[in-house]
Amino acid sequence: MALPITLITGSEQVLVDRALAGARHEARERDGSDPDRRWVSAAAEDAPSALAEALSPTLFGDPTLIIITEADQIEDELWAVIEGAIAQPPDAVSLAVHHPGGVKGKRYLTALRAAGSRDVSCAALKKGPQTQDFLLRDVRQRGRKATPGALQALYAAIGHDLSLLIGAIAQLCSDVETDPIDEEAVARYFVGVADVQGFRVSDAVWERRPVDALRDLRWMAASSGRAGVGPSATAMMGGGLRALVRVQGLPPGMNDADAMRETGVKFDWQLRVARTRVKQWRPDRLASATVFLSDLDVAVKGGLRPGESLDVDQKLHALERFVMRTAARAHPEGSAT
Numbered sequence: 001m002a003l004p005i006t007l008i009t010g011s012e013q014v015l016v017d018r019a020l021a022g023a024r025h026e027a028r029e030r031d032g033s034d035p036d037r038r039w040v041s042a043a044a045e046d047a048p049s050a051l052a053e054a055l056s057p058t059l060f061g062d063p064t065l066i067i068i069t070e071a072d073q074i075e076d077e078l079w080a081v082i083e084g085a086i087a088q089p090p091d092a093v094s095l096a097v098h099h100p101g102g103v104k105g106k107r108y109l110t111a112l113r114a115a116g117s118r119d120v121s122c123a124a125l126k127k128g129p130q131t132q133d134f135l136l137r138d139v140r141q142r143g144r145k146a147t148p149g150a151l152q153a154l155y156a157a158i159g160h161d162l163s164l165l166i167g168a169i170a171q172l173c174s175d176v177e178t179d180p181i182d183e184e185a186v187a188r189y190f191v192g193v194a195d196v197q198g199f200r201v202s203d204a205v206w207e208r209r210p211v212d213a214l215r216d217l218r219w220m221a222a223s224s225g226r227a228g229v230g231p232s233a234t235a236m237m238g239g240g241l242r243a244l245v246r247v248q249g250l251p252p253g254m255n256d257a258d259a260m261r262e263t264g265v266k267f268d269w270q271l272r273v274a275r276t277r278v279k280q281w282r283p284d285r286l287a288s289a290t291v292f293l294s295d296l297d298v299a300v301k302g303g304l305r306p307g308e309s310l311d312v313d314q315k316l317h318a319l320e321r322f323v324m325r326t327a328a329r330a331h332p333e334g335s336a337t
Contacts, residue, residue: 003089010122017269031063043073063092071099145180198236210327
């Protein structure tokens with residue numbers, strides 16, 4: 001039996017995550033149980049030995065899905081290990097290879113295709129019509145219909161964030177009974193809803209993007225009403241911070257399944273995002289951010305000492321001060337206000 005190979009090309013991360021989920025599903029269907037996932041970065045110095053170890057039989061013969069990332073960095077020594085697995089496929093082992101794009105390493109992709117790989121294109125989608133066409137296909141794959149106006153309204157409300165757009169499509173398909181889904185349904189769920197923009201603010205803060213964080217916070221205030229921004233923004237930032245703290249506390253080398261159980265994270269991509277983000281944070285800075293976000297949450301909800309409260313402008317200023325200092329790697333000083 002040939003080695004099952006999924007070849008993923010492109011840099012649109014949400015599509016890459018979908019392709020990896022598909023490879024995992026196929027392995028589960030083929031081998032009868034959920035595979036243990038082993039990640040090997042082709043850019044790592046120990047990639048050949050790490051792959052050889054991942055290919056070795058497990059104690060109980062459990063299925064394994066080996067995911068090779070940064071395939072544009074494959075070199076001859078690593079390719080020799082891959083080639084050996086293609087020539088003599090190990091039992092219950094599947095391979096997923098992600099190449100981010102470009103010409104580097106293309107000869108290895110040609111060889112993988114010659115070995116019978118299943119190709120999945122995850123090229124970045126252009127803004128506008130191309131993304132809307134993708135959303136329309138996503139709606140149809142869920143067995144639903146949507147008007148062009150609905151998709152345009154959704155895109156206008158959320159912007160070019162494919163993960164948020166796909167999540168919004170999933171919610172609409174699940175919750176909206178009318179078919180096709182129309183502009184009224186989109187407006188009811190998403191246009192002007194602060195939570196959607198709150199996710200953007202949170203992402204920008206914990207990814208250390210101060211300019212984006214401030215811009216999205218101000219857009220959120222302008223589009224959703226200044227008075228209600230505070231609690232929504234702090235709730236979203238709190239969710240992102242909790243994920244970072246939990247991931248930072250994981251022991252080194254813990255596999256995805258155990259890490260998801262320990263942290264309460266529901267999806268693979270959320271765990272990978274948190275693991276990537278947490279590399280930018282020292283434990284003491286996360287601890288400080290936790291304290292000051294807690295103070296900020298109290299301040300924007302009007303829970304200060306009796307007789308003291310912040311007006312709308314003061315609350316927005318406190319939010320702006322927090323997101324700029326935190327996202328810009330500054331160590332917050334003083335109270336949230």
